[in-house]
Amino acid sequence: MAEHSKRFPVQHIIGFVLSIVLTLLAAWAALGSDLPVKWIITGIMTLAVIQAGIQLFMFMHMTERESGGGHVPWNMMFHGFVLAAIIVAGSLFTMSFGFTHDHEDGGNHQQEEKHEEQSGH
Amino acid sequence: MSAHELKSGPLEYRTQEGQMSILGFWIFLAAEIVLFSTLFATYAVLFGRTADAPAPGELFEIETVLIMTFLLLISSFTCGIAVHNMRKGAVKAFITWMVITLLLGLGFLGFEIYEFVHYAHEGATLQSAAYWSAFFTLAGTHGLHVTLGIGWATMILIQVAKRGFTPMTSRKGFIISLYWHFLDVVWIFIFTSVYLIGMVV
Missing domain, CATH: 1.10.287 (Helix Hairpins)
Known part of the structure; x- marks a missing residue:
């Protein structure tokens, strides 16, 4: 280059x-x-x-040969972004999946779940 | 270290120390990605939880956001031109382009401060809702990085002006350029996932 x-x-x-x-x-x-x-x-x-x-x-x-770093910069960025994707997607999955943020809905939502549990037992 | 000094290639890569410092900085940037990802995750989870504060769609203005985005985008470009000149050994051109970069960065900060003050007047502050806490933490951490970058680059510019390009100063110049481009990378994701999605949803 x-x-x-x-x-x-x-x-x-x-x-x-x-x-x-x-x-x-x-x-x-x-x-x-x-x-x-x-x-x-x-x-x-x-x-x-x-x-x-x-x-x-x-x-x-990032992929400059003269850097002497080989594939390390690329690897660092790739794994950084993979971790970022896991952290963001994982947080959304555990915290928000199937849950609505509507304030009026929020209470009903939990109640519904309770009803379902009760009717199930 | 000087025993291994190479005779060709970019000055910042010629010593072992230069190569290792730059490699180390890539590792730092990977850690920065993870740092910002936790803030993005918090923001995503708290999205919509504005309580009695205004919704983001009511406050975000596309004009301001686009101006901020372009300021940072252009500054990333001028920073690239500065490094291009550094590799040609042009001290004056490097300093000129870096000063332009920093002025654009200052312009970005000015707009961000104006934006935050404006939101606070409209009732969206760090304390007013979970959503706004996450927003100000995420955007504020980025703004803090820009502020630090401006101070850091200024000091490196003074060194370059005094000593010219040596393996040491050009290594520092290259590292600050990596940092500055990285700030733009983070901003792209703030622009997209915070501002654009905030205006769409």
Whole structure:
């Protein structure tokens, strides 16, 4: 990679333009499109992951051979993100799965569960 | 360490110490991802629990959020250009681009402070609801990182201005650039999962 001797930082400019396009696309998908909410959330989270990849690969020189670090930077980031996904998804699963946050509903929800338990026994 | 000094390649990688410091910083960044993931998890779990405070959809303004996002995005780009210049050995260009980066970072902070004050006036504070506690902790921790980054980068800029590029100063310059890009990575997820989803749901 003789990239550091290049006169013009082509990779940075491509990464920058892509980031701006992805940001605007995400904003439009969230606020301007008529897609169902589930699709919007899946879509914009995917766009976020792509944009994070752009930062890591195109701006942060994550896979540079001269670093002497081999695959360690890549490994660190990959495992960091895997842990993050487990922590966020796991917390949501244990704390919020099948539970509504509506304040008026909250009380009824618990009562219903009790009723079910009682009728079951 | 100087016995192993290489003759070619980026200056920051030429010594063993430089290589190891940069590698160590990647490990630090992985720990930062996990730190932020706990804050994101807390935020996600407490989502919707606004009690008597306003809902996020009522307070978030897409214009402000987009301006903040672009300020940070552009600063990440100018920081990349600064490192590009560092590798060409251009001290002046490096300092100029880094100063632009930091000014954009300050602009971001200004908007964030304005935003927080505005929310507090509308009745959304750290104490008003579980949701807002999680929000201010998450966004505030990111803002604190930006603040620290500005101070840290300023000190490195002073060193570079005094000593020029040595294996030591260019290693420090490279590490602050990793830190700065990483702040943008975290912000992308705050922008998407906090602001955009907060306005959609």
